[in-house]
Amino acid sequence: DAEITQSPRHKITETGRQVTLACHQTWNHNNMFWYRQDLGHGLRLIHYSYGVQDTNKGEVSDGYSVSRSNTEDLPLTLESAASSQTSVYFCASSDQGGSGNTIYFGEGSWLTVV
Amino acid sequence: DQQVKQNSPSLSVQEGRISILNCDYTNSMFDYFLWYKKYPAEGPTFLISISSIKDKNEDGRFTVFLNKSAKHLSLHIVPSQPGDSAVYFCAATRGFGNEKLTFGTGTRLTIIP
Numbered sequence: 152d153a154e155i156t157q158s159p160r161h162k163i164t165e166t167g168r169q170v171t172l173a174c175h176q177t178w179n180h181n182n183m184f185w186y187r188q189d190l191g192h193g194l195r196l197i198h199y200s201y202g203v204q205d206t207n208k209g210e211v212s213d214g215y216s217v218s219r220s221n222t223e224d225l226p227l228t229l230e231s232a233a234s235s236q237t238s239v240y241f242c243a244s245s246d247q248g249g250s251g252n253t254i255y256f257g258e259g260s261w262l263t264v265v
Numbered sequence: 266d267q268q269v270k271q272n273s274p275s276l277s278v279q280e281g282r283i284s285i286l287n288c289d290y291t292n293s294m295f296d297y298f299l300w301y302k303k304y305p306a307e308g309p310t311f312l313i314s315i316s317s318i319k320d321k322n323e324d325g326r327f328t329v330f331l332n333k334s335a336k337h338l339s340l341h342i343v344p345s346q347p348g349d350s351a352v353y354f355c356a357a358t359r360g361f362g363n364e365k366l367t368f369g370t371g372t373r374l375t376i377i378p
Contacts, residue, residue: 155308182364193269193354193368194309209365241308245364254364256308 154178157242157257164264170229172260174242182245183225184254185209185217187238194241200225232264268292269357271369279377284342286372288355291336295357299366300329300340303352312353313340342374350376 155176164170174183181202186194196209198217206217214236216228229236239261245254270289278284288298296317301309315322315329315338322329328341342349355369 184364186368191370192267193271193370194356194366195368196365199365210367243308254311254366256310258306258308 155255155257157260161261164232168232170232172227174225176244180244184243185227186241189238234264237264269367269369271372273372275373277375278345281344284345286340286353288338288369290357294359297358298338299356301354345376347376
């Protein structure tokens with residue numbers, strides 16, 4: 152079965168460290184997204200990509216970067232982790248030209264910055 | 266600036282009764298709306314959607330109503346079941362096929378047996 156997987160599922164890191172969250176999907180979807188979920192804010196878009204070598208900033212992109220070197224993966228990098236980046240991170244993917252009902256979310260990565 | 270708002274953080278409903286979850290939006294450019302359901306430790310899953318050309322969409326026990334003039338939508342679950350206990354997110358987007366979703370803050374629904 153096709154799927155979308157995130158790793159690590161849980162991570163604790165120190166302020167100032169670089170952290171990378173991996174996202175891998177096997178649907179061959181062109182579109183991939185990273186969201187963060189915080190109490191009182193719902194899910195907010197960090198970065199997104201509509202295909203290989205394409206990356207775009209979302210609503211809350213400061214302090215984050217992504218790269219898209221192949222269709223399957225969109226790693227999210229925190230260049231210098233801050234306590235404000237403690238959150239649950241969700242990766243998602245969808246078919247090109249689809250609607251929101253074709254977006255599939257991963258199970259989430261819990262990141263704690265101490 | 267929260268463009269999609271869910272003003273009720275939580276809601277408790279007796280099993281078998283109707284659950285009504287509400288969502289308001291401020292951006293008049295939004296024309297496609299979705300509801301997602303989220304269980305603990307899982308990612309959100311799509312539940313139901315509605316285009317701005319409609320005012321109602323049904324799927325089994327779930328119905329979404331859209332009032333464009335009031336910029337308000339609601340999700341009705343009838344009858345409510347214990348498995349419906351979850352966090353529900355309202356989301357909106359501009360243009361069918363635009364995958365950039367703007368989410369609300371979520372409502373935690375608890376169904377009381």
